[in-house]
Amino acid sequence: MLEGLPREYDVIVVGTGMVESILGAACARIGKSVLHIDINDYYGSEWASFSLDALMEWAQKQETAEINIDPQDEHEKIVPISNPKDVCRNVHLKWNIPETTEETETTEENASKPMTLDVLKKQSRKFNIDLTPKLYYASGGLIDLLVQSNVAKYCEFKLVSRLLLERNGQLENVPSSRADIFNSNDISLIDKRLLMKVIMNCSSMSIDDLNEDRNLPFIDYLKKQKLNDKLCHLILNSISMVDYTATTKEGFIKAKRYLDSIGRYGNSPFLFPLYGNGEMTQAFCRLCAVFGGIQFLRFPLAAFTLNSSTNQCTGIVATTGERFHVKDAVICNHAYTKSISESQNTIHRIVLLTNQSIKASEKEEITYLRLSSPDETGIHVIEVGYGPGCAPDGLFLLYLFAEKSQTHAGDNTDKIIERLLELTGDHLTRTNILGQFTFDQIETIGLPPSSIDKLFLTHGPDGTIDHDAAVITARNLFHEIYPNGEEFLARAPDPEDIIIEDSSNTDDTSTTNTENEAL
Amino acid sequence: MSVHGQVKVRTSAEQKAARERERAEKLHLYLSEYENILTNRQTADPLVLLKSTENVLSEHPDCFTLWNVRREALLKIEHEQEKDLLEKELSVTQRCLQSNPKSYSCWYQRQWCLKQLREKFNVNLYKNELGLCKKYLELDERNFHCWAYRYYLLEQLCPPTSSSDLEPFFDQELEFLHATIGRNLSNYSAWHYRSKYLDKLLDHCPTRRSAVLSLEWELVLNAVYTDCWDQAAWFYLRWLLFKQLGSEAISEDKHIKPLEELDEVEPRNRWCMLALCQLWKEKKVRDEKRKCYLEQLANEIDCDRAQFYRDQI
Numbered sequence: 116m117l118e119g120l121p122r123e124y125d126v127i128v129v130g131t132g133m134v135e136s137i138l139g140a141a142c143a144r145i146g147k148s149v150l151h152i153d154i155n156d157y158y159g160s161e162w163a164s165f166s167l168d169a170l171m172e173w174a175q176k177q178e179t180a181e182i183n184i185d186p187q188d189e190h191e192k193i194v195p196i197s198n199p200k201d202v203c204r205n206v207h208l209k210w211n212i213p214e215t216t217e218e219t220e221t222t223e224e225n226a227s228k229p230m231t232l233d234v235l236k237k238q239s240r241k242f243n244i245d246l247t248p249k250l251y252y253a254s255g256g257l258i259d260l261l262v263q264s265n266v267a268k269y270c271e272f273k274l275v276s277r278l279l280l281e282r283n284g285q286l287e288n289v290p291s292s293r294a295d296i297f298n299s300n301d302i303s304l305i306d307k308r309l310l311m312k313v314i315m316n317c318s319s320m321s322i323d324d325l326n327e328d329r330n331l332p333f334i335d336y337l338k339k340q341k342l343n344d345k346l347c348h349l350i351l352n353s354i355s356m357v358d359y360t361a362t363t364k365e366g367f368i369k370a371k372r373y374l375d376s377i378g379r380y381g382n383s384p385f386l387f388p389l390y391g392n393g394e395m396t397q398a399f400c401r402l403c404a405v406f407g408g409i410q411f412l413r414f415p416l417a418a419f420t421l422n423s424s425t426n427q428c429t430g431i432v433a434t435t436g437e438r439f440h441v442k443d444a445v446i447c448n449h450a451y452t453k454s455i456s457e458s459q460n461t462i463h464r465i466v467l468l469t470n471q472s473i474k475a476s477e478k479e480e481i482t483y484l485r486l487s488s489p490d491e492t493g494i495h496v497i498e499v500g501y502g503p504g505c506a507p508d509g510l511f512l513l514y515l516f517a518e519k520s521q522t523h524a525g526d527n528t529d530k531i532i533e534r535l536l537e538l539t540g541d542h543l544t545r546t547n548i549l550g551q552f553t554f555d556q557i558e559t560i561g562l563p564p565s566s567i568d569k570l571f572l573t574h575g576p577d578g579t580i581d582h583d584a585a586v587i588t589a590r591n592l593f594h595e596i597y598p599n600g601e602e603f604l605a606r607a608p609d610p611e612d613i614i615i616e617d618s619s620n621t622d623d624t625s626t627t628n629t630e631n632e633a634l
Numbered sequence: 635m636s637v638h639g640q641v642k643v644r645t646s647a648e649q650k651a652a653r654e655r656e657r658a659e660k661l662h663l664y665l666s667e668y669e670n671i672l673t674n675r676q677t678a679d680p681l682v683l684l685k686s687t688e689n690v691l692s693e694h695p696d697c698f699t700l701w702n703v704r705r706e707a708l709l710k711i712e713h714e715q716e717k718d719l720l721e722k723e724l725s726v727t728q729r730c731l732q733s734n735p736k737s738y739s740c741w742y743q744r745q746w747c748l749k750q751l752r753e754k755f756n757v758n759l760y761k762n763e764l765g766l767c768k769k770y771l772e773l774d775e776r777n778f779h780c781w782a783y784r785y786y787l788l789e790q791l792c793p794p795t796s797s798s799d800l801e802p803f804f805d806q807e808l809e810f811l812h813a814t815i816g817r818n819l820s821n822y823s824a825w826h827y828r829s830k831y832l833d834k835l836l837d838h839c840p841t842r843r844s845a846v847l848s849l850e851w852e853l854v855l856n857a858v859y860t861d862c863w864d865q866a867a868w869f870y871l872r873w874l875l876f877k878q879l880g881s882e883a884i885s886e887d888k889h890i891k892p893l894e895e896l897d898e899v900e901p902r903n904r905w906c907m908l909a910l911c912q913l914w915k916e917k918k919v920r921d922e923k924r925k926c927y928l929e930q931l932a933n934e935i936d937c938d939r940a941q942f943y944r945d946q947i
Contacts, residue, residue: 297860298816304859304892308899311860612644 117437120409124150126596127431127441129416130199130448132160133582134573136399137589137604138446139408140266145601149408150439151400152431154199156413158400160448161202161556161575162247164393164505167239170552174208182417184432192421193432194567199450202575203246204461205526206554211545230470230549241507243391244466247556247576248497248514250275250483251386253376257582258386261398264604269398273503275385279474279484280353282345286474286484286538289353291384292377306346313340313350317370325363333366334359334489352487356580358518359489387481387497390504395582402607419445421567428570444596446571449559454572460520460558462578465528467513468506468550473498473539483580486534492519494531495580510549518578520558528553560584571596664694671703680707684719688726695730695737705746720747721759728766735770741779745786760791775814781823785830795838804835812853819857822866829873836878847883850874855892858906862896868905872912881916889913904936911946 125147128139136158139151157163165173184193215233251258251272261267278289290299291314296307322329328336333355337347351357355370376384388394404410415434422429430440449455473482479502487493497514499505506512515531528551536544559574571592577584593603644652667690671683684707687700708719724747727740734740744763751759767784770777788807793799808831814824832850836843854874857867875884884890890913897906907927914924928947932940 293819293861294817297819297856304856305895305899307856308859308862308896312900608644612649614644 117415117433117435120150120411120439121148122438123440123442124148124430125441125443126150126446127152127439127444128446129153129196129431129451130160130573131155131158131396131400131412132448132573132575133162133396133399133585134589134592135160135446135448136396136403137260137586138573138593140264140399140402140406141589141593141604142596143403143406143408144264144604144607145597146406147443149403150411151403151408152411152414152416154414154416158412159246159393159396160199160450162245162392162396164243164245164391167235167242167244169239170242170244171208174206174552182434184417184434184436187438190423191429192423193418194421194452195418196416196451197453197455199448202450202455202557202559204555204557207552209551210549211551212549235468235549238507241504242512243393243505244512244552245392245505245514246464246554247392248499248516249392249576249582250497250580251388252372252581253379253384253386254372255376255581255583256586257395260586260604263606264402265607266398266402266604269401270394271389272380272386273389273481274381274383275387275481275483276383276478277474277476277480277482278353278383278385279482280349281484281486281538284538285540289349291354291373292382294382302346306343309341310346310349313337313342314354314370314374317354317367318374320367322364322367325367329362329364329367331363332359333357333361333363336363336366352485352493356485356493358487358492385483387499387503391499405607416451419447419567419570425568426566427568441569444569444571446573446592446596449562449572449574452565452572454562454565455557455559459522460561461555462516462520462558462576463527463555464553465515465531466552467515467532467548468552469511469513469543469547470509470549471543471547472500472511473513473535473543475542492517494518494534495578496535516578518580520578526553560588660693664690668697668700671700675703675706680710683707691726692729693733695734695740698739701739701743704743708750717751720751723747731770735774736777736779738779741783745783748787748790757791760787763787764791771814775818775821776823778823781827785827801835801839804831804838807831808835815853815857819861820864820866822869825866825870829870832878844883847874847879851879851889859896862900862903862906865905868909872909875909875913876916884913884916886917886919890917890919902930902935904931907931907935908943915946 126139126142126149128135128142128149128151131151131153135151139149143149153160155163157165157169182195184195186193210232212229212235213231216229216231258267261270278291279286280289281287287301288295290296290302293311296302296311299307302310328339331339333351334347337350342350350370351359351361351366354373355361355366356373357366357369373384380386400408400410416431417434418432420429420432420438420440421427428441428445430438431445432438472480473484473496479500480498481500481503482496482498484496484498485493486496494515494517498511499514500511501508513535515535517531532548556575558577560577562572562574565572573588573592574584590603593601667686671686671690674683683703687704687707691697691700691704704723708716708723711719724744727743727747731737731740748759748763764784764787767780767787770780771784774780791803793803808828811824811828811831814821815828818824832846836846851874854867854871857864858871861867875889879889890910893906893910893913897903897910900906908931911924911927911931914920925947928943932943936943
């Protein structure tokens with residue numbers, strides 16, 4: 116199956132995670148020949164989205180056999196890959212519903228027939244469950260990149276319509292725009308003024324204007340502006356979305372981005388992709404393909420090849436022994452190398468499948484809630500349903516994860532779920548949780564770069580709500596590989612500006628127009 | 635790029651040239667059609683004129699002369715066809731409004747059509763028009779053409795003074811305006827029309843005066859506290875205090891004190907300072923401070939209007 120595949124490339128990208136996909140697209144865009152491979156049969160790596168069946172399959176970890184490839188000559192050194200699936204550990208999928216309906220069920224009870232796994236599986240394709248759920252700031256790094264590069268036309272988004280916070284043991288809406296504050300009945304007139312003042316300052320002041328305040332803890336700065344505890348918590352937790360330990364500078368930058376993002380596409384600062392976050396990696400892979408990159412899933416990858424005297428990576432080798440060479444770089448996720456065993460930090464991810472939203476509403480919502488308190492790190496809660504095409508009608512996916520990774524693999528799943536259920540009260544209880552899916556993602560950000568020349572290691576997701584880290588890494592690595600001022604993901608030309616001149620091949624009638632149409 | 639045909643992308647110079655060519659063509663077409671219509675203005679069949687002007691206006695809705703031609707044509711047509719054509723005219727203006735929602739000519743034409751149809755008054759027609767207004771206001775809530783048109787429609791739909799429907803009619807409009815302000819408190823048009831309807835309501839139901847004005851005061855105080863730099867709310871506040879409540883009804887506790895508190899939190903806010911100066915004058919209190927503020931406003935804070943402040947000292 117590898118015959119016919121060219122053997123020489125400028126760049127080989129291993130893994131279809133976010134960083135790899137952006138890089139693959141960027142390299143193809145400047146005319147480099149790219150081979151983009153993944154040993155999985157799906158796009159996205161740890162950033163993928165799955166239907167219900169696919170998720171259940173994924174949850175069953177497969178062990179890969181030991182691969183033995185011999186060097187072909189004395190100049191070559193072989194570095195076998197690790198199983199990239201090792202980056203996700205302790206995968207558990209637990210159902211609170213029966214497998215099938217009992218055969219003795221009478222037909223009159225059809226209306227109140229309890230949900231079973233069978234019924235869910237029949238609707239498997241209506242699910243798009245993210246391994247790494249994230250939100251998109253309307254004025255943030257990734258959205259800007261999508262717009263700038265024109266990759267945005269491969270995806271669709273919906274606004275995160277509902278932003279909640281915890282107040283008085285309940286879930287309430289976050290007032291962040293002037294209209295929200297004006298309409299709120301909970302805030303006194305003076306407090307409205309003080310709150311608006313701080314918000315206006317966050318929007319209009321530059322970081323330099325902060326002077327000595329910038330290193331003050333943000334909570335102290337807010338108290339200095341005469342805000343009461345409730346309002347300090349509102350800004351810290353729901354607008355800046357930082358922990359109580361954050362500095363004013365951090366809090367300011369993030370508050371600014373939040374406020375700048377409101378109004379760009381609607382009354383909320385966040386977008387969520389239709390059909391889940393897995394669509395993003397595919398969108399970049401699509402751009403890579405449009406500019407000539409070759410995408411190859413289920414690639415039988417065995418190892419990297421090195422030149423033993425120069426310690427330079429020369430390419431990859433398949434399990435069949437076929438070798439593929441690179442000129443400029445092999446870009447690869449840390450997960451494929453043995454380095455992940457050095458990282459101890461994990462992000463614990465919880466996905467709950469429910470038949471009730473966390474808060475009642477008249478319409479379809481995409482909800483985001485941030486839980487925090489002075490002595491703990493923030494916990495992100497994202498709820499999606501039928502609206503963005505992530506679950507069948509009437510069912511919801513509830514994602515919960517802590518922002519900062521933990522060093523000890525202690526399982527606090529139940530504690531987090533309890534915390535949420537206390538806030539949802541009677542509206543959402545344990546009986547509404549049909550299924551529970553948890554796993555630990557090893558955090559590979561911050562692992563050292565490779566010591567091998569021309570081998571560039573990328574990283575997986577972190578526990579933040581946004582994609583900043585991935586975009587920054589991709590851009591930095593791109594400029595490292597191509598430091599001669601090449602443009603990073605320049606805008607693709609609009610179709611009406613493309614002039615097709617027929618070259619002198621008058622006998623070649625089978626021109627592949629599909630690539631042009633795809634543009 | 636590895637494609638079989640040579641793919642070239644237009645440079646920005648080439649793009650510009652292509653655009654220029656397109657524009658020149660469009661201009662040529664427009665001028666020749668325009669000439670054509672004017673030459674045949676008196677002689678051609680009205681229906682033909684309507685057809686040809688429609689084509690031009692859908693792309694160039696702001697051509698006054700062509701609308702005049704249409705009105706002449708419509709007036710020439712016999713009575714039986716008139717009603718249908720006038721209703722069709724409304725859909726023509728709707729298409730034109732899509733290319734320019736702030737076209738004076740289009741809104742005027744709509745109003746003209748309704749006036750022509752007046753003899754055949756149709757409540758549903760007006761209700762549809764209101765619906766259209768709502769849609770355009772959703773697109774741009776500060777489209778003053780649309781606001782003025784809406785006001786005209788409501789005048790037509792207004793129940794007679796004797797009717798018991800009149801009070802709920804005013805209340806309903808005030809609700810709508812309240813919601814609009816709730817979405818964006820800078821909406822000057824919304825505040826402006828609110829003042830008009832409040833006037834009408836209070837004229838009609840004088841017994842509700844103190845209750846209504848009390849709620850209004852809370853609303854506008856909320857607005858100026860939320861955004862003390864937005865002039866729309868301040869203009870309304872001053873109107874409410876001086877034109878509706880009047881000197882007698884202004885209380886130090888209820889009206890002056892909250893503004894003084896705001897002034898403490900937001901010093902040097904020209905709107906707050908001006909409102910306070912005018913209030914203090916009405917109630918003949920804090921004369922020294924008043925004069926001091928007016929000096930500050932004239933000399934430092936709002937020098938462009940220095941004389942305006944000095945005149946009040």
